[in-house]
Amino acid sequence: MLAFIVQRLLQAIVVMFVVALISFSLFRYVGDPVNNMLGQDSSTEQRELLRERLGLNDPVPVQFFHYVGNALQGDFGLSYRMGKPVDELIAKRLPATIELVAVSAVLALLFGVPMGVYTGLNRNSWLSRSLLTVSLVGISLPTFVIGILMILVFGVWLGWLPTFGRGGVVDLGVWQTSLLTLQGWSHILMPAITLALFQLTLIMRLVRAEMLEVLRTDYIKFARARGLRNQAINYGHALKNTLVPVITIMGLQIGSLLAFSIITETVFAWPGMGLLFLQGIQFVDIPVMSSYLVLMALFFVIINLTVDLLYYAVDPRLRSQHVGGAAH
């Protein structure tokens, strides 16, 4: 177990190193920061001075070393556009995105798994059929259309929910949360549902397909032949065996939700990372772009590690591979 974690951590370090290399190279190959910072009509001395100050005249490996060293301390430099430290900007935006993603992931799991189990068990009921049909909409409609439709219906026509921003946030020191007030929840609801819809349908279909597969297996037949209760068979024996692929997909999905919830954030003017990143691209704000890249890679690495550990928790076959038992 420990060896497994250490091995995964080493892999993670390699991944992060490569990502750092790539994001560092952004500085060197995407535009000239000095140009961006001082403007076209600056004198050569001014430029040279700034170059020296930014350390751009140092040998490349030294620059990279500084970059990694600073990044490890959470220092990603100054944003070209806003002139503020990038880590501050991110610290302000990150909670919004994480909360949005967390709420939508929980929604997707909370509804997707039971719906998948239901449609897997009752293949021919009208409810299963209509859920499957509706889920096609969830999968095929682009997020922005769903978001805009929801704004139209619940924001404009019915006037039930606010259509933009986070609303009342409560400051918890380093973390600003909108999950502690009713108003905050009313703000997060629509973007979270918009974001969750695709995941929900994906999970539902995945669980359904896996359930159909598992219900055909011998051990389910044998469980029935032993007279076990349906509930124990369906939600114990069967559902647990569908979890490994669900965990895999959910891990990947949460990763991409964090990185690419940009569209939803834009539609609902949600002050999250996506918006920061979009603006960063527009203004060739390289420190923002590169730190975003590093941060997302870090999230993916953490999520993958979690997924691997969850496999371990679910499947005993992985746990005891090193135990030389009497296999076959």
Next chain:
Amino acid sequence: MADIKNRPLLEVRDLRIEFPTRRGTLVAVDGVSFDIAEGEVLGVVGESGAGKSLTGASIIGLLEPPGRIASGQVILNGRRIDNLPYEEMRHVRGHDIGMVFQDPLTSLNPLYSVGRQLIETIQTHSDLSDQAARKRAIELLGEVGIPSPKVRIDQYPHQFSGGMRQRVVIALALCVNPRLIIADEPTTALDVSIQAQIITLLKRLCSEHGAAVMLITHDMGVIAETANRVAVMYAGRLAEIGPVDEVIKRAKHPYTDGLMGSIPKLSGATERLVQIEGSMPRLTEIPNGCAFNPRCPKVFARCMDERPDLTHVGRSEVACWLYDQQMERTGSDG
């Protein structure tokens, strides 16, 4: 009282299993009737697709849709069980009838420890406390010959070898002392060296627990060693049923005869094994008359358009016109 005592444990009456398909209804099992007495071992043999497993599955109520019992009855201890509602049938399964499947590698849930699966089954059918159920589970594992059951109980199926897993499966099938065990090819997936062990174990445990066995297999050797009676199935019907020594030594149906001839013998000259020409017809192509007529070496006119029913011949029952004729002849002679 005497009435109940004389009644067999299991009665299958005119069982007919159908599969509705787009191209019409397939009859997979047709008019099968047999009894199993308390504590008896009935061997059921036949080629793949003869309907052995379907018969077994329909007794325990686990026919997979679209397969269904179209007519006939299954009676356990005088109680009709083929039309029970799901919940009631669930209590019969495991409690009154246990089942052992072919492949021990896939019969156990890979994510649950062996103990959990045993305890779960025990507690489903009894009121034992967690501790008592665990104690019982350990006893059972010991009974089926798993060494150091106290350690093994917390292990997972993948930590057991194939033979050991089949022992666990048998423990699971027997854990609440059912009256009948349906063993569907319990040794086919195992190494030859282990098959004999498992069969011996199954036979010993069932007699200790007083359970009758319906042993479905291709293996005539297993039948000869284990069964009291044997039923031979062909294309969804019973060809012959009778005491095991009678059927093996004095096979009456030409199909049974062919089956017996195709068993290799260790002694004797190394001749070619007897083969039955051709193969069993598909369900869609079962001929008129006796289903065996295209392959039967003794076929005659009547076999082509009349289907024979089981009739008593000696100590067996046989579905073959050969014996009908003989009986007529002996009848007229006498």
